[in-house]
Amino acid sequence: MNQHPDFLLNKIASPADLKQLSLAQLTQLASEIRSLILEKDSVEGGHLGPDLGIVETAIAWHYVFDAPKDKIVWDVSHQTYPHKMLTGRAYGWLDPDRYEEVTPYSNPDESPYDDFAIGHTSTSIALATGMAKARDLAGENYNVTALIGDGSLTGGLAFEGLNNAAVEKGNLIVVINDNQMSIDENVGGVVTSLQKLRESNGQTAENPFKALGFDYLYEDQGNDLEAMIKAFEAVKDTKHPIVLHINTLKGKGYQPAVENKYAHHWVLPFDLKTDKTTVPSPQGPTAASTVIDVVKDELEHKKPLLTINAAIPGVFGLDEIKKNYPEHYLDVGIAEQESLTLAAGAARNGAIPVVFQNSTFLQRAFDQLSHDIAANNLHVVMLVAGGGITTNSKTHLGVFDQVLVSNLPNWKYLAPTNLTELRAMTKWAIEQANGPVAIKEPVLPLPAEGKAGHDYSQIHYEIIPGEKVAILALGDFYQLGEKTQAELAKVGIKAALVNPQSANILDEAALDRLAQDYQVLVTLEDNAIDGGFGQKVASYLGDQNILVKNYAAPREYTDLETAQAIYQRMHLTPDQLASDIQKLLG
Template structure:
């Protein structure tokens, strides 16, 4: 009989014997592999925290006690143990459960996460609220060694150490490897420090020595000095102790009895405590152990072999960008590349291999990445910062204050712009246009396909100020990648199809959906002009105004929030130029956060498909005809 089928809530885990917990860990791993093989997701991080999650659930009293998972991509085990095992079939799917903690899903999810380095700040806030309200519960933040490189984590730890509030931070360290002698000594010291007899004996010795006149206090000072020197030599946690934390560890992260023992001690220790846990990413599934980075986030795969199910197709935008960066790096030895812990995800690994001295991975530190890029630019180099749209949100001040204000030639290569998909609200790239287009002097572009991406990268590199190009996740549209990349005329769009009834302005790859919609409309006798604006800033004002005058009707299409987006820029242009008589329909994301799901499913839901564009055109044509200007004012618009 399966133990896992009997687990409905954490209270059920608390009833299990140590042997049953080990058996449950094996069952959970099998469940994880099967679930993620179906839907894709973050497999390696979850395989690495199976025992840690079981230990946390067996020691703490959930949901009264609070566990906050930093980033949250390691919360699948937690979800399985909190009544969502059957819902794992819909993991990261439209209408299913999220791949990250969600308060709306369960009372056991106490804080929504998706970006790194936030857990300790949130946990400290909860702990302070607990104390102010005179309540009694534990607050635990589980943070990885990678997320600990984020500045917020250090800011929060510094504050927690100063306040001395009861708080537990579990550092899940899956990168460090401790040699046996050091590990054995560290484990021994950890056992001493987690043993109540040690603390009691230490206090008794201090009391005894203090009672000895003259000699006692001097001996105690010598012992303290020796003890501190010894700890600095052999205990890796002295940094944490210096900022006010009690350090426990390092602990074997797959040893449930040891984890339970140390966590019990942590909950009985006053003030902030850091429990240092050593785990193996991908533990228990051979393909993930061998390639933990590949299985960090993976699409559907064959659980028997670990091989991906979806192969082939056009290259991704990311890969095209990475290849063009290498080509440009060959031509320009002032070109440097920067990433914030995403060399593979941003396509910069080939550049790093070819030009290791001109490549910088700053860790999870987006603010530092952009200000460092500003420093590089100010000193005469030409930096390209490759960053996901969702993570760029964390460093908007640096774009404004450290880059744009000095008109520095820093290029922002904004990957994962638009609907990213299964990672959900925290990862959709739907705010970059709104955040960037208000910044003076910044050029903002969006390619319609992977070939145009190459041209836009060169355009950005030639611009003598800050420039950004936003492009989507996933495969390109399959256009040929021919010839050398060439700079585009700054602020100039292109007409892809001409028609007298309506003008469709589609941003990025949605241009191809607009062209398909226009072909369908033509079959119904409706002729639509389709324009690829290319530039959100500066807009091709002359082109947009001339076609607004001719057709009197505009439909804007974008994978972005409507407030402050591309459509807003077009409306502002029309208002500034007295075109209040032009009918405009803006398609995009309304005032909402977009949940997880396959990007194509999400586009259908939001009306960002050929059918949705066609329906918007038909709706605008049903309205009272707009008062168009004389066609003579647009003479020559059909030519060339």
Template sequence: MLLEKINGPDDIKKLEISQLQTLADETRSALINKLSKAGGHQGPNLGVVELTVAIHYVFDSPKDKIVFDVSHQCYPHKILTGRKKAYLDEAHFHDVTGFTNPNESEHDMFIVGHTSTTVSLALGLAKGRDLNGRSENVIALIGDGSLSGGEALEALDYAGEYDRNLIIIVNDNDQSIAENHGGLYKTLKKLRETNGNAEDNLFRAMGLDYRYLEAGHDTAKLVELFESVKNIDHPIVLHIHTTKGKGLPYAEKDRERWHAGGPFNIEDGSPLYPYQGEENVIFSCLKELLDTNKNAIVLNAATPMGLGFVQGVREEYVKRGQFIDVGIAEENAVAMTSGIAKNGGTAVFGTFAPFFQRTYDQMSHDVCLNDSPATFLIMSPGVFGSDSNTHLALCDIQMFAHIPNLIYLAPSSNEEFVQMFRYATTQKQHPVAIRVVNTLRTTGVDDNTDYSVLKSKIEQSGSKIALIAVSGLLTMALEVAEKVKEQTGNDITVINPRFVSGVDEELLVSLKKDHRFVITIEDGELMGGYGQNIAAFYGDSDMRVRCYGISKAFHTEFKAEELLDQHGISVEKLTKEIIAALRSE
């Protein structure tokens, strides 16, 4: 087995070119071993195995700098740079993360988990090299729809006037997470169909040198191509056609489903742990809106499955003109949503909270400054979202709750979400964002609240101590109240804020009559969060306030319950604190 002898790029260079395909096959087998048992990004990594083998055969990492866009196509790179045990031995699966990480290896340049950043980062590395008078190669690998992101296009534009070594590898597998969208992908298709000779060439139009390789899984041809540009003295784009999911027939056929996922049976691709979840309440609301309002439209940025618009479902709405996927271009989607709402449409844009971070300026300027009555679904924020430092969304309240004109609603249940969504998509006064955490409970009781009046809800009435719990933490707060009642006989007040873009001043004033202690808990970062707004309100009064949230850090590879507990947010710790406060009277 060749892979047993590969502990770094130097070992790859000792092989004959004729042995590289064997190494690629063994690398792909190692990938499948881990992916089938532990899950991960499947399609992107399977599609770049030969390409990665050839890169390390020709270039001299870590002297030569390699940057991976999104880096969910870096698993073969990790296998070939001393981390193969994390893919071969189940006991070591968690030794590495799913993204490049300099803390793991000198062969990784950046911690990267967001899209469209590679060419910009590589340009920075190149300029740093120039300033220090060095001459190493700088290689940017971009693919999986990342070219549609604005940063990628901005970087290509600047690269067109750069005049030193920069090698941009466009891994063209004709796929993003879902299908690609945008005019530039029509251009890429023409280039593929003409073996790179089409007159319309985005890269040449940007002033870049360009070469095309159809045989993206031919190690010998890849080596030949890379050797021809090694130490080149100007920027060049290497446009390489690959197959996403290469090596697993079902992944090659159903590329959207096999972008990423959990453990599976290698024989047929069936999941080891079939999903047993409830119906997607987000999709149900969106479907009802589109089916009952011909002027309504849903926008998305390359994550349609997150809204429930999976392949086979969304096509009908696309045909009606009621569903748009703009590709990985959230900024464009947000501004479009504002324009649609301003011109009489009912517009909803939704994607995952980490990707909303790219839209701050558009949310502030294009939407809120203009007070466009659009609706935004901010999915999977807080500690119950992603547990990777590349996809953290612990600051959504800090980002959005403080923008003027924006109403930021925080449902604690599916029923509240449904009613908030209906309010947001029927009102015409202000933009509304809804914080959709992954732990929404189902109460079984319809919510008929009029959310045009922003009021918090007292879920349980008591005295002396009030516990205010944001979003999905309400369930914990109610359990704490129950424990306190069992152990002391006292009822405490439990409050569901329901909106986090302000405070319910009338309610907070009323608490002063028979409460002396307010505790806030939230599933995001404490600094600048909702709880500190409550503390500020009570700042000149006798009310004691204790705020609990997550510390300001790039937390990673955590379990939500454990991270919350580390920050004092657990049934046991809150119950103990409240009982101690009651007994200290």
């Protein structure tokens, strides 16, 4: 049910309706949009600060330009809530019953006003340049805009995009949304350069955009509707590349988000009155806290550790390292490639880099995993979070990390089944010195206690013996293996249960024994099925007399399909697995 029938936004079916409004009405519209962002995020969670800060920019762009003929590419697109409300999708905020009907990132399957499914950073300028080239080849005439934040400018692809955009022969508008923040505080020389431009009102001679060949315009009042309308009118229909640099306030309209931008970049559901999350905190140790405890212990023992992350310290609980061991902490900005190549350089020169990566962002740095680290067989430790089946947008899936990492030479990819094992694997990975090691932080809660080894240079499967069928359950799916084992026991089948420990290093002797002793072998893994652990097992056992069946995530982009629905569809529930295994046994 529409909770705000009196809102002016109800009359905005498309951007064309904006053009009939007065400045006072547009100001009212901005206030309504902010209220709706806060209401929905308080219930659902989501990106808060970026969307609150971009409201006037979105309104002004759609007021001045003529979408969808004129194009805008939103970098990351985590700030597109206002854009979506102005392009026929306001029901996704006005009506709580329809909150789930609008995806959180730009999505061409959803609207002709979105040209790309975008969820990773630094891509907008390159995408917009390609669109401009195609427009020019077709002899057409319309505006192409890339909107990119100062945080996204730290990514290498942004520099590559600027390099090529600067020599575009026709219209190309690059809007730099400068809110002086990435997810955490922004880092690097980009900060210095943009600060000089802001402090001089865009007049400093040290202008990197002009140096590249762009025309340039600065607007200090990026959250003033009248100023932004004039700025966009000034750059509309230019026949050459131009940078419009705007100064905005991240979190505008909600004081807690202004005062603590880091904590309000993305939020869990929260109470609007207190700003406190309504999601209970995990009790006891977590995977993140377990890893941090090991890192702190190693630092206290004077190990030359360098902890590295790409702008997401909160995901890994790195704030404590940042605060108490600043010389051992490095945030490289939103630049996964840089984080890994820098780690390779540090490892070559005697440091022990511990790199923290999110599965969905790690795919941006495949060449660095291979060329810079694996080919040089360097002692780099990498913790990978978010690697598993979760409810997420198709731009943020975490089911590809095993395929990326475990199929490269020299990398060992370890997958713990409990926090004791995670602690042991992390400690071993840091203290060994024979090549790179990745460790899969689970997406499902792990039991705190359990068995653990001390040396993972050789993988030796832990096997609970049984009869007829063996279940190899990797990482956090070991618990699924236990539940499936229990379901089979109800019908008199005593299944063996195996902890493989590694996503890519096989215990071939153990597999040979399993092939001799069992009729069916089932693999379970919380990652993509194609190119994954199970297929490695099946390939090794291909010439032996045992039936191997793999269960994992589908090789497809799922878009906000719930994890439970994927489990059901892929037969990743204990009752489905038990039923399938009975059929496999005949």
